[in-house]
Amino acid sequence: MSINFLEIKNTTFVASKLNKVLDFNLTIKNEGDIICLLGPSGVGKTTILRSIAGLQKIPKGSISLKGKVISSEKKHIEPEKRNIALSFQDNSLFPHYSVLDNINFGAKRNRNSKYNFDLKELIKILHLEGLENKFPHQVSAGEAQRVSLARSLMSKPDLLLLDEPFSNIDESLKVELQLNIKKILKNKKITTIMVTHDSYEAFYMADYCGIILNQGLQQYDEPYKIHHEPKSLDVAKFLNRGVFVNVKVVESDCAVHSLIHPELGEIKGKLVNNFPAGSDVKLLLQPEDLIHNDQSKLKLEVVDRKFRGTNFIYTLKTKNNDLIPVFVHSHHIHQHEVEEKFGIKTPIYIDHLVCF
Amino acid sequence: MPILTVFASFFSTTSEYYELLKNTFLIKYILNSAIILTGVLALTFLFGVLSAYFVSFYNFPGVNFFKWALILSFAVPAYIYAYSLTAFFENFGTLFGLLTWLFGEGEYNKFIPKFDGMFGAILSMSFSLFGYVYVLTRASFYHQSNNLIEVSKNLGFSAKESFFKIILPSARPAIVAGLSLVAMECLSDFGTVSFFSVSTLTTGIYNSWLSFDDLNTANQLSFVLLLIILTLFFIENYSRGGAKYHQSSQGFKKIPKIDLNGKKALIVTIFCSFLFFISFIFPTSQMAYWTFKFPKYFQDTNLWSLNFNTLILVFLASLVLVSFSFLINFGNRISKSKFLDNLSLFSISGYAIPGVILAVAFITFFSWLSDFLTDFFGFISIKKIFIGSVIGLILAYFIRFYSLAFNGIKSSYLKMNQSIDESSYLLGYSKFRTFRKIHFPYLKNSIFLISILIAIEIIKELPITLILRPFNFETFATKAYAYASQDLLEAAALPSLFLIFWAGLLIFFTSKHILSEK
Numbered sequence: 001m002s003i004n005f006l007e008i009k010n011t012t013f014v015a016s017k018l019n020k021v022l023d024f025n026l027t028i029k030n031e032g033d034i035i036c037l038l039g040p041s042g043v044g045k046t047t048i049l050r051s052i053a054g055l056q057k058i059p060k061g062s063i064s065l066k067g068k069v070i071s072s073e074k075k076h077i078e079p080e081k082r083n084i085a086l087s088f089q090d091n092s093l094f095p096h097y098s099v100l101d102n103i104n105f106g107a108k109r110n111r112n113s114k115y116n117f118d119l120k121e122l123i124k125i126l127h128l129e130g131l132e133n134k135f136p137h138q139v140s141a142g143e144a145q146r147v148s149l150a151r152s153l154m155s156k157p158d159l160l161l162l163d164e165p166f167s168n169i170d171e172s173l174k175v176e177l178q179l180n181i182k183k184i185l186k187n188k189k190i191t192t193i194m195v196t197h198d199s200y201e202a203f204y205m206a207d208y209c210g211i212i213l214n215q216g217l218q219q220y221d222e223p224y225k226i227h228h229e230p231k232s233l234d235v236a237k238f239l240n241r242g243v244f245v246n247v248k249v250v251e252s253d254c255a256v257h258s259l260i261h262p263e264l265g266e267i268k269g270k271l272v273n274n275f276p277a278g279s280d281v282k283l284l285l286q287p288e289d290l291i292h293n294d295q296s297k298l299k300l301e302v303v304d305r306k307f308r309g310t311n312f313i314y315t316l317k318t319k320n321n322d323l324i325p326v327f328v329h330s331h332h333i334h335q336h337e338v339e340e341k342f343g344i345k346t347p348i349y350i351d352h353l354v355c356f
Numbered sequence: 357m358p359i360l361t362v363f364a365s366f367f368s369t370t371s372e373y374y375e376l377l378k379n380t381f382l383i384k385y386i387l388n389s390a391i392i393l394t395g396v397l398a399l400t401f402l403f404g405v406l407s408a409y410f411v412s413f414y415n416f417p418g419v420n421f422f423k424w425a426l427i428l429s430f431a432v433p434a435y436i437y438a439y440s441l442t443a444f445f446e447n448f449g450t451l452f453g454l455l456t457w458l459f460g461e462g463e464y465n466k467f468i469p470k471f472d473g474m475f476g477a478i479l480s481m482s483f484s485l486f487g488y489v490y491v492l493t494r495a496s497f498y499h500q501s502n503n504l505i506e507v508s509k510n511l512g513f514s515a516k517e518s519f520f521k522i523i524l525p526s527a528r529p530a531i532v533a534g535l536s537l538v539a540m541e542c543l544s545d546f547g548t549v550s551f552f553s554v555s556t557l558t559t560g561i562y563n564s565w566l567s568f569d570d571l572n573t574a575n576q577l578s579f580v581l582l583l584i585i586l587t588l589f590f591i592e593n594y595s596r597g598g599a600k601y602h603q604s605s606q607g608f609k610k611i612p613k614i615d616l617n618g619k620k621a622l623i624v625t626i627f628c629s630f631l632f633f634i635s636f637i638f639p640t641s642q643m644a645y646w647t648f649k650f651p652k653y654f655q656d657t658n659l660w661s662l663n664f665n666t667l668i669l670v671f672l673a674s675l676v677l678v679s680f681s682f683l684i685n686f687g688n689r690i691s692k693s694k695f696l697d698n699l700s701l702f703s704i705s706g707y708a709i710p711g712v713i714l715a716v717a718f719i720t721f722f723s724w725l726s727d728f729l730t731d732f733f734g735f736i737s738i739k740k741i742f743i744g745s746v747i748g749l750i751l752a753y754f755i756r757f758y759s760l761a762f763n764g765i766k767s768s769y770l771k772m773n774q775s776i777d778e779s780s781y782l783l784g785y786s787k788f789r790t791f792r793k794i795h796f797p798y799l800k801n802s803i804f805l806i807s808i809l810i811a812i813e814i815i816k817e818l819p820i821t822l823i824l825r826p827f828n829f830e831t832f833a834t835k836a837y838a839y840a841s842q843d844l845l846e847a848a849a850l851p852s853l854f855l856i857f858w859a860g861l862l863i864f865f866t867s868k869h870i871l872s873e874k
Contacts, residue, residue: 050778053778053782054781055778055781055782078781078786079778079781079782080781080782080783080784080785080786080787081784082782083784084782085782085783086778086779086782088775088778088779090773090775091773091775092773092775092776092778092779093776093779094776094779094780094794094798095772095776095798096797096798105780105783106782106783106784106785109783109784148779151779151783152782155782155783155784
């Protein structure tokens with residue numbers, strides 16, 4: 001049996017007296033995997049990174065890297081001896097060194113590392129050209145964040161931890177950076193744990209995502225499954241823009257399951273979590289689930305319309321006051337005004353029926 | 357430690373002298389201290405706030421010069437100011453000579469006002485201490501957002517109304533902080549009141565120690581004074597906490613200065629020139645005049661040893677203070693231990709303790725410790741090591757000025773984010789290497805500045821040096837005091853002038869820092 005790259009077992013992370021993450025288990029099997037931790041602000045994501053890096057001790061559990069325990073109740077290897085880099089969310093550049101000196105600060109470490117970086121190329125990829133001789137107080141927050149990232153990469157760590165690495169970077173550059181950084185990490189096989197609250201960013205970057213809610217790791221899965229097969233009501237609520245409606249399970253034994261909603265009628269698909277026929281459950285309806293059709297007999301009232309560039313999101317109201325979001329392609333010819341009726345294609349078919 | 361000693365001895369047996377004192381002099385001491393305090397606070401408030409207001413908000417001839425020239429008053433300790441005041445106005449003094457030279461012989465003595473006693477003490481202290489109010493208030497004005505003033509104008513307030521309704525109240529924490537510093541210095545003052553023979557708590561403490569050899573009474577008087585000062589200390593701390601909040605304005609815009617013309621400019625320029633002249637030029641030139649008028653004291657005074665003593669003492673004390681504070685701050689930073697933090701907080705209250713009290717408590721403590729060790733363990737007496745020695749002197753300075761060093765370094769450290777240290781660890785640098793590679797190069801400028809600020813304080817320090825110095829060991833301050841108390845003011849001029857020169861030089865080097873941050 002091969003050794004897991006990183007193993008966190010039954011660990012408690014303490015951010016403050018009130019804020020803890022309990023009984024945390026996470027395994028990174030392969031070197032080079034990218035893991036994203038998602039969760040609302042203040043849930044303790046940063047604390048987890050800090051504890052892995054060794055900046056904080058853990059009161060319970062154990063963390064091991066490449067089969068060697070680096071943190072446990074009894075043992076604590078100092079951060080400088082771990083070879084784990086952490087790129088902070090806020091500015092942590094050394095104020096009296098230039099950008100270039102900052103980037104090179106940890107470069108002397110790990111001369112025999114299995115990978116290496118070309119400094120000039122890294123500067124180019126991160127769009128830091130021309131800033132080399134500036135000092136930290138002369139660069140913007142987004143630039144500082146990129147310098148910090150470059151500095152972490154140049155130290156050639158075994159494990160790279162990124163705390164909201166793109167939070168200060170503007171939208172247009174963000175997409176390009178996400179692409180380039182993912183490419184670098186994958187090329188050099190740098191195992192990375194990244195913390196973010198942007199689920200799109202997580203879904204794009206990650207091989208695996210972890211959802212942290214209510215003091216614990218709620219789900220650890222591939223991004224696709226996280227989105228389509230959330231394991232709990234809370235995860236679904238945290239990630240999705242959808243709503244929950246009350247339905248009754250009609251058929252749950254055959255290949256195609258079916259549910260009934262008093263107004264929407266029959267809804268077919270595959271139940272992610274199985275329930276016996278006759279159960280009253282809540283079904284997650286996401287904007288992409290219902291399909292618009294002007295010819296349909298099923299019509300709901302429009303209460304709101306948001307133009308989002310690539311699409312519209314209509315909000316429809318049912319008789320018992322559920323507000324259901326529906327995507328419509330933005331090239332759709334005619335627009336429905338508020339208070340108009342809006343047709344939904346029937347019968348409704350949803351691939352993953354997420355019910356609780 | 358000094359606080360504890362004083363508190364402990366307050367409850368020990370009272371001597372007869374103390375009983376006598378309590379019945380007769382104690383009230384008088386307190387009353388005198390209170391009168392001086394009130395006068396000094398009123399004058400420093402007036403001079404400090406007005407000058408800060410003028411240089412912060414207006415353009416007038418010489419504004420950039422006055423901006424830093426006014427802090428030169430820090431170079432003149434109150435007791436030296438007192439010498440100059442007396443020298444100038446006394447019978448057949450400098451003013452008399454000047455008038456004679458200008459208008460011929462005359463009965464000028466009758467008309468020349470005499471600044472001595474209480475009034476002289478108040479004037480001397482006000483002109484040497486108003487700098488605290490000036491510096492802190494100016495900093496607060498400087499950091500005040502222009503938005504506030506624009507809003508007030510927009511709401512239809514006149515310049516005068518804006519000043520009283522907006523500008524002054526928002527600088528209040530800084531002004532209070534400045535005034536409490538003045539109050540602490542004023543209550544701890546020893547040299548001035550002793551020169552003018554005004555009986556206050558500090559001279560009471562000194563006299564009961566020296567003339568009556570009664571440490572207990574000295575300690576008990578100290579207790580009274582300490583109570584008053586600790587109250588002020590807490591007020592200062594409290595208002596400083598507020599000042600921090602007031603300065604963190606997001607929309608910081610530099611205030612465009614208003615140009616003053618004609619009469620107004622003239623008045624303001626005259627005011628500032630007057631203040632600068634009175635607070636610095638006057639005492640300096642008086643001292644210089646006498647130094648050259650009576651050159652025979654050049655031979656009498658051993659200049660070399662005086663310079664050497666003072667500078668080596670100042671250098672050693674600053675070095676010890678700053679290195680130790682730096683180390684403790686570093687320790688605090690890496691350990692994040694609450695205990696160390698609290699301990700440091702406790703030990704920094706030393707600055708609030710007047711030098712006289714500290715010195716007396718110091719002697720009490722080490723006499724007790726030495727006796728204790730000799731009695732119980734048969735140690736040889738350690739009194740000699742600490743009392744009347746350079747080591748003891750440095751230790752006492754250390755207790756007195758530790759807060760200055762500690763807080764100075766702490767505030768520079770606070771500007772450095774904790775994540776900077778953490779980044780360095782994560783890049784494989786040990787704590788020690790982080791200190792060498794990150795902390796030291798980053799902090800070395802501010803540490804240099806803090807050493808200089810401490811040096812200025814130590815050069816001016818009188819009572820601790822006077823009480824704890826080794827036999828025949830003289831610094832500028834003690835030499836000037838010794839001559840002045842023998843009514844040899846002419847002789848006191850030379851050491852005083854040197855003191856002003858060195859302190860002024862150090863202030864000159866740090867003026868930028870004092871003006872921008874303190």
